[in-house]
Amino acid sequence: MTRSLGGAELATSIRNDASVAAAALAEIGVRPKLAVVQATDDESTAWYVRSIASAAKRTGILCDIVDLGAVASTEQIRSTLVELGHDPDVHGIILQTPLPDGTDLDALREAINPAKDVDGANPVSLGRLVARLPAFAPATAQAVIALLDHHGISPHGRTAAVVGRSTVVGSPVAHLLVQRNATVTVCHRHTTDLAAGTRDADILVVAVGIPGLITADHVADGAVVIDVGTTATADGQLLGDVDVAAVDGRAGALTPVPGGVGPVTTALLLNHTVDAAATQYAQTRSDSLLAGARSSA
Ligand code: ADP
Structure with a gap:
């Protein structure tokens, strides 16, 4: 008999943890937000992205689907990723594949802010993983x-x-x-x-x-x-x-x-987004405390 290793129970427990952490962040005014960038008219990809968005919503995470259309250029996608990387309200970024033919996927992966790289797509994240340093794993x-x-x-x-x-x-x-x-x-x-x-x-x-x-x-x-x-x-x-x-x-x-x-992957993406929001909040707090201490010194 081959035993079936289902992922539903684990996915539910990861989502529950993420949802508790998201609620704690909401109490201090932080609403974790995930942005999913897509550039395809492939229906199965669109279905997958919608399933991430609805799981995010149920977990108390905001999710923006940024649909650039099936003819988007590398530069359009890159500038969107850079903009999201700077947006203080966005904590996690996913670049959904497939992308239009001819797109420079390597360059785009490098354009994802590593602090928000919740699917470990940037080579910086992969390098840190191989070096056994803290990073979001894919x-x-x-x-x-x-x-x-x-x-x-x-x-x-x-x-x-x-x-x-x-x-x-x-x-x-x-x-x-x-x-x-x-x-x-x-x-x-x-x-x-x-x-x-x-x-x-x-x-x-x-x-x-x-x-x-x-x-x-x-x-x-x-x-x-x-x-x-x-x-x-x-x-x-x-x-x-x-x-x-x-x-x-x-x-x-x-x-x-x-x-x-599959379901465990989606749950982990949400979990990573909440972690990213908490880390970015702590970083902003410590930056402003330091700036305050310097200006009053
Ligand atoms: P994914 O994103 O699911 O990892 P990719 O298309 O990026 O998928 O990669 C597919 C991988 O499968 C490649 O590493 C490729 O070398 C491997 N692969 C493709 N065909 C075969 C095969 N017939 N036997 C073994 N490995 C294969």
Whole structure:
């Protein structure tokens, strides 16, 4: 029997914590606010962004969707991100992908104020994460670790394989697993024998975006499989990277898609936004106290 590692219960508990913290901030006049910048007419992206906005609202967090349209230029998006970075009422910024063809995504990630980078997209955040310094981890990568913790699965001393090496999911997950004392193999599109890289892993994390890529051959008996992939089909289904029927009975545990990593990711984005608001409030207070002390000295 393959155990299902659902994310709903954990997501609810993270959202509840965020909501308590947001209410405490509201008492002192701080209303946490998240801005989501999007530039696409892709309906599944718009649906995802609306789901973040409604979860934010339920948690006591303001959420602005800044829709720049499907033909926005790199410069338009960049100047919007810089403006939001300076806006004292905005505490968290997410740059939603996909962006229009030809957009310079690397330059845009660098334009996100690191203090507000609640999805760990700026290379500064990733660098700090790798250097084990405080930073917002990409929410999806952190959700993988949070799900393992929630279900009592420790990476310590285990072997793990990560399929996918993107800077938002695969690479940060691999680093987080190493930080939790796992021995990690990273596979990607140039891996010639994928099954050889994955079939001995105690923990297998898949973040590729190819439905059904992972079959029984890729999975060790009893392995814990975390499916991060989400591919939306034309008929409105959401498919993971794992062939569920093929690995059923072989994997010891598997996250469902939808309902696994996804809801935890959204909850963590909200949690990060509340943390960012608290940190920015404390910084503003200490700046004004210092300025007051200097002017009266
Ligand atoms: P995400 O944002 O979900 O991480 P990306 O499209 O940015 O998705 O990255 C997909 C990752 O999947 C890349 O690191 C790529 O190397 C990896 N990948 C793509 N195809 C394969 C494959 N057939 N086998 C293993 N890894 C693959």
